Amino acid sequence: MRGTLDRIEDGHLAVILLEEAKQEIILPIRHLPEGSRVNSWFEIELDGEEIISISLDEETAEAKESEAQELMQKLRSRRRGSRFKRE
Template identity: 45%
Template sequence: MKVSGVLDRIEGNIAVIIAEEAGRQFEVPVSNLPKGSQEQDWFWLKIKGEELIAIGLDETIKLEKEQTADRLINRLHERNEQ
């Protein structure tokens, strides 16, 4: 199964990735993340059973999430100006 997940936080050498579609989180060694990964980055995750078997940066979904957040912020600003 392939799902999306966001890097929620890094705790020492462990990265916590939230995969809402799968209804779970994964804890993986930071060394298994793509180079340059940061908190709030989005990834595609390949899951087999309960195991995360592959991970990669998903720039498309990251951009979509950023644009959605920008639109929401702009709406809030517009409401406050009225």
């Protein structure tokens, strides 16, 4: 199962959004792989609600970043000034 690190709460709790299950899990940041940061993607193995393993998913992270950059580029290219006319 894949998930993304959405945020860090209280400086020590990681909130991970699980893509397929459409739910979130909260765990101490000390359980995250080294190099984890907000918006990092993970491959997560669960047994019920218990995390068996968690590892960084660099391939998904790069794909999502590229997708976001392409979308921003499309949005910026559409801008042609204000839709509102000044009188």
